[in-house]
Amino acid sequence: MVENRPMTLLDAQATAQRLPYPALLRQVREVLADPSVQVPDRLVQPLPGGGSLFVMPALDARIAMTKLITFTPGNAGTPRPAIQGDVVVFDVKSGERRLVLDGPTVTARRTAAVSLLAAQELAPKPDGPLLVVGAGAQGHAHVEAFIEVLGVQEVLVASRSAASAQALAGHARRLGARAKFTADADAALADCALVVTCTPAAGVVLSGIPRPDAFIAAIGAFTPAMVELAPDLCRHCASQGSVVVDTPLAAQEAGDLLQAGLDAAGFPTLREVLLQAQPGRRGPVLFKSCGWAGWDLAAARAAAG
Template identity: 50%
Template sequence: MKIYDAAATAQALPWGPLVRAIADTLNDLAAGRVQLPERWVLPLAPSTHWFVMPAWLSPAAGDLAAMKLITYAAHNPERGLPAILGDVLVLRASTGERLALLDGPTVTARRTAAVTLHAARQLAPQPVGPLLVIGTGAQALAHVAGFTEALGIDEVWVLGRTPASGLAFAQTLHQRGIYAEVATNLQTALERCPLIITATSAQAVCLQGQVRDDAFVAAIGAFTPQMIELDPDLTRDIAQRGQVVIDSVAARHEGGDLLAAGIDLSACQTLAEHPARQDRGPVLFKSCGSALWDLAAARCVAEEPQPTSF
């Protein structure tokens, strides 16, 4: 069994092969070649939960399984620790052979950003940017990295919880050769940016106002019914003017942003249903996460041990 640390895990999951693995896994899910039990969310302590997330491919589709075991501790950043800790185990489904052990936080960051990339390429009316990212953590960084490298975005606006955190994040992006500015006014940034990503700890509303008719909003941070990032009025406005797409069926009962807005979740298509880009109106992509995406990462590692760039 190969053991990958964070750096090796990131190297094994380049954006191009990872996005392709996500598309392939979505096709296999639609064809009935994927087993995807609901994830278990187990409370360990106040604000700390253990996520148990299995998924596997039938022998005809690749005979591969992924088991993610991670802990999400919302207050870990205050302790100087990552909010997400854990691992993803890659196995041969028919035999149980252990093939690889991947760094869980790195898989989570990269596969989540790759799913958003896939959705943006399929659904965004203006996938060329500029990009507004709200949040300054690992998910925000992974999304900026993916969008600048895979979509060629060359202008990023940053809104942090505080001016200082936004400035520090922008400086981090500058060090990586990415042009970034701190957004001092949210509505002004929304008028400029057709691509918007919310990647916060989802303890309070971070996005409100009105987005452009050609906006693509990816709401990433809220992944339980109690969490929220989007103002319910904004969510309802996008649903009325445009289109709401969810990453998986689990988002119908886990998407706090949609539940708070009273959206008809039965009418929201999943990525596996291959929704088409509409002619007009903004798009809201609500992502809650799924073991399906960890399985795609496992495929990327097992099937492309020497990945190429995008």
């Protein structure tokens, strides 16, 4: 008689505890170098009312997972999160369901870990100061990750909601950083070597010209119709610095780059940056992240142990 192991259902807090940033960062690196990793195309099904249903599978030689979430932009600024759902993790050999992780927590933490990896590899000044545009779940995750892993000591927060920005700045101060709200994200670019944009991407939130030593992680826009960065800003980074994308899927999904008239397929991916010798970069670096089930697989690996 075969005895099945019990399945573990983790809430948001328990999921976060399974995903400490150093371990998650290590798994993101390892997923990019693991030849057994397979990531089928994700399914994005539009829903009535403007939301979307995402089905995102991935697997390696040991585990298989699927992230099943809804993305509802209309929930921004309400008590309901914009992202809701679960990540289900299976044992490849036995077929057993091992874990069910909180989908929004996985999404926030794995995205921050990918931005961390890009900053470690690409940022001229990875210790900041940091400007975060957007004070939702992704803003919180990036502030926590950048303070913990990169040692950022100064944070500026911009948001369409001053109250949310003040709350995130207060959270950053409790983590040991100097932090404050800024009403003008473009003006703050002059003071910040690290920038993260993590908004619902319903319109341009950053249009100023970044410093020559700036690193910008733009994560909010993951469809051609979404945008956070002004076209001139993207073109400036492409001509005066460099652009790196998270995966080749950015060629079809990176609204910021596509709306700037840039060929996203011509930019190096994060995998290429890690696996190939890269020449020294000059000028601002734009890292465009659109999301990938491989990042969720990295989180599943970290959580499964």
